[in-house]
Amino acid sequence: MSDMPRGTATLSPFSGWRHSLAQNMSFLLSFVILAGLTLLYIGLFHGQLNAYPGTFEWTSVVNTAVPTVLVAVGQTIVVITRGIDLSVGGVIDVSNALAATHMKDSLASMVGWSLAILALGAVFGAINGILVAYGRLQPILVTLATLAILQGLAIWILPEPGGLIPPSYSNTLASTQGPWSLCFLALVAVAWLVLRRMTIGVRIFAIGNDESAARAHGIPVRRVKVIAFALSGLLAAASGLFLAASTTGGDAAAGDVYILTSIAAVVLGGISFYGGRGSALGSIAGAFVLTILTNVLFFAGINPLYQSFFQGVFLVIAVFLGVILGRLVKAST
Amino acid sequence: MSVGSSTGFGTRARDLLTVDRRRILVTFGAAILVFLVGAFLHPGFASAASIKAILVIASFVGLVAAGQTFVLLVGGIDLSIPWVLNAAGVLFATASLGRDSRAAYALLLALGLGALVGLVNGLCISYLAVPAVVMTLAMNGIMEGLTLGRTQGLTCETCRSYAPPALQSAIHAQLAGIPVQLILWFGVILAVTFILSFTTFGRKIYSTGSNAVASYLAGVNVRAVTVILYMLSGFFAALAGIVLVAYSGQATLGLGDPFLFQSIAAAVIGGVAILGGRGHYLGAVAGAISLIALISLLQAENMPDYGRSILYGVAILVVLLLFGREERT
Numbered sequence: 001m002s003d004m005p006r007g008t009a010t011l012s013p014f015s016g017w018r019h020s021l022a023q024n025m026s027f028l029l030s031f032v033i034l035a036g037l038t039l040l041y042i043g044l045f046h047g048q049l050n051a052y053p054g055t056f057e058w059t060s061v062v063n064t065a066v067p068t069v070l071v072a073v074g075q076t077i078v079v080i081t082r083g084i085d086l087s088v089g090g091v092i093d094v095s096n097a098l099a100a101t102h103m104k105d106s107l108a109s110m111v112g113w114s115l116a117i118l119a120l121g122a123v124f125g126a127i128n129g130i131l132v133a134y135g136r137l138q139p140i141l142v143t144l145a146t147l148a149i150l151q152g153l154a155i156w157i158l159p160e161p162g163g164l165i166p167p168s169y170s171n172t173l174a175s176t177q178g179p180w181s182l183c184f185l186a187l188v189a190v191a192w193l194v195l196r197r198m199t200i201g202v203r204i205f206a207i208g209n210d211e212s213a214a215r216a217h218g219i220p221v222r223r224v225k226v227i228a229f230a231l232s233g234l235l236a237a238a239s240g241l242f243l244a245a246s247t248t249g250g251d252a253a254a255g256d257v258y259i260l261t262s263i264a265a266v267v268l269g270g271i272s273f274y275g276g277r278g279s280a281l282g283s284i285a286g287a288f289v290l291t292i293l294t295n296v297l298f299f300a301g302i303n304p305l306y307q308s309f310f311q312g313v314f315l316v317i318a319v320f321l322g323v324i325l326g327r328l329v330k331a332s333t
Numbered sequence: 334m335s336v337g338s339s340t341g342f343g344t345r346a347r348d349l350l351t352v353d354r355r356r357i358l359v360t361f362g363a364a365i366l367v368f369l370v371g372a373f374l375h376p377g378f379a380s381a382a383s384i385k386a387i388l389v390i391a392s393f394v395g396l397v398a399a400g401q402t403f404v405l406l407v408g409g410i411d412l413s414i415p416w417v418l419n420a421a422g423v424l425f426a427t428a429s430l431g432r433d434s435r436a437a438y439a440l441l442l443a444l445g446l447g448a449l450v451g452l453v454n455g456l457c458i459s460y461l462a463v464p465a466v467v468m469t470l471a472m473n474g475i476m477e478g479l480t481l482g483r484t485q486g487l488t489c490e491t492c493r494s495y496a497p498p499a500l501q502s503a504i505h506a507q508l509a510g511i512p513v514q515l516i517l518w519f520g521v522i523l524a525v526t527f528i529l530s531f532t533t534f535g536r537k538i539y540s541t542g543s544n545a546v547a548s549y550l551a552g553v554n555v556r557a558v559t560v561i562l563y564m565l566s567g568f569f570a571a572l573a574g575i576v577l578v579a580y581s582g583q584a585t586l587g588l589g590d591p592f593l594f595q596s597i598a599a600a601v602i603g604g605v606a607i608l609g610g611r612g613h614y615l616g617a618v619a620g621a622i623s624l625i626a627l628i629s630l631l632q633a634e635n636m637p638d639y640g641r642s643i644l645y646g647v648a649i650l651v652v653l654l655l656f657g658r659e660e661r662t
Contacts, residue, residue: 137658138607138608138659144594151642153643260470263467309482312478315471
């Protein structure tokens with residue numbers, strides 16, 4: 001638990017573990033929910049099939065969760081600066097479409113296109129950031145507009161679902177033999193922990209907490225915002241690549257669903273929409289919660305048509321619990 | 334525009350008003366410009382029939398934008414509109430069973446559903462401190478799941494019901510050459526303008542949006558105002574859903590999808606500040622007309638879908654860069 005979203009215990013009138021518990025309530029809650037849901041999934045699976053989920057099931061869970069995790073971590077960074085990035089869906093669309101139409105079955109092509117697509121994602125993100133920071137525009141409006149532009153671009157690149165991802169690319173990134181893609185998650189988690197401690201990480205949190213105070217302390221607010229959006233674009237592009245690998249084909253509308261799931265994962269991960277607090281580790285847990293929830297609903301025999309109903313109810317309850325528990329702990333100090 | 338020429342939106346600070354009003358006039362000007370360009374490119378684009386048709390399409394966005402404007406004015410946002418609209422449309426058709434005798438009952442039921450959903454949104458946002466983005470996003474999913482689940486994906490027995498024929502013909506009728514749908518919209522414009530500009534409730538909306546804490550200290554029941562506004566947003570989404578079903582005859586799934594982004598875009602183009610406290614429904618009306626006129630023009634140009642999507646995004650960005658920039662801090 002070294003990555004407390006905010007270690008402000010020493011600055012606060014409340015001190016000690018109670019305060020830090022209250023501060024991190026929704027973050028901790030995301031892991032409690034994840035553990036509970038996982039147990040429920042195992043239980044339901046056992047009840048239905050009289051066996052425990054094996055390598056195949058866990059691999060499928062991990063491979064389904066990875067695109068959500070990647071995009072949710074990017075969304076987290078932007079939300080911590082008190083922004084929101086709706087264009088991630090469009091970036092995934094474009095990356096997915098580009099990979100499906102251009103990638104050839106050679107090492108040079110696969111590596112080259114992967115790097116090019118990641119760079120393109122970062123550029124798209126940086127454009128969002130420039131419009132927000134230097135154009136002095138609201139993030140939700142800017143990314144709404146760039147979302148429409150990117151969706152159009154994606155359909156222009158790949159008018160109909162199709163294309164082909166080289167099998168070796170799929171097997172490397174999204175192997176179905178085992179949950180090897182967990183390596184990418186570990187990589188992202190470590191990268192987050194490093195980023196969090198770098199100057200840029202501290203600055204991202206500072207802006208989210210109090211932008212004018214951050215500016216007064218000489219933090220280059222605009223540049224930091226551009227970097228935050230660029231990271232979000234980069235991670236969304238990575239998500240699009242992984243999605244292309246695991247579905248072995250392209251779809252110019254594949255990313256649209258990730259706009260809302262990335263926000264839902266961020267919410268479940270306990271990241272505050274008022275900026276300045278939260279940990280990407282929480283969003284990773286949140287992304288897994290959403291994935292496992294789908295499986296739980298399936299094994300609980302719930303009509304798939306009701307799926308979004310339960311997801312919505314679940315989201316509200318999780319947020320509500322975070323607020324209430326945080327208040328209770330605070331009140332008891 | 335001088336202060337003296339104003340026709341009286343109320344007694345707010347006059348100098349502030351002129352800036353906001355100029356913005357509304359500019360947006361109406363933009364709509365006229367689109368029609369002029371359209372008339373130049375396509376003779377007949379600005380004919381009476383064509384303008385009427387475009388205004389009718391804009392009126393659907395305009396109805397939804399009324400609710401969205403209300404919540405934006407207090408710094409909120411309603412992302413639950415697509416499926417509240419869709420659920421109300423489906424409920425209206427299925428409850429009426431296509432019979433005129435059940436039309437009033439179905440109408441009240443569907444409008445009540447919209448207001449009820451808005452009530453839940455508002456209560457959770459203002460009393461349980463759930464962020465508006467999260468709450469309304471979750472509510473959109475809840476309504477989607479309920480609509481799909483309850484109707485078995487719109488395959489149920491009553492799902493094939495048409496809207497009551499009396500309402501269908503009423504919405505397609507014309508009074509003195511003006512489509513009834515436009516008269517309905519005009520009524521809504523008058524009512525919303527009256528609320529915003531000539532009532533104490535309107536004053537409370539603007540004060541809550543400008544500074545919620547100060548308004549609370551001044552005795553405004555900020556929470557109650559917020560709840561009512563979300564109810565209004567649900568109500569108008571439901572109204573748009575009913576009108577759409579009456580207009581097209583039958584309910585479909587995904588009916589509400591385009592209206593989320595279009596309602597926000599219309600309000601923002603018309604000068605409604607997304608952080609609250611500034612803007613007017615008249616601006617959103619002008620925004621809806623210019624937006625739909627632009628989309629219709631692009632359609633008339635045989636612009637492919639993807640090109641329209643790109644231009645739509647670019648147009649919003651241009652408008653934002655021209656008008657939507659925050660003060661330098």
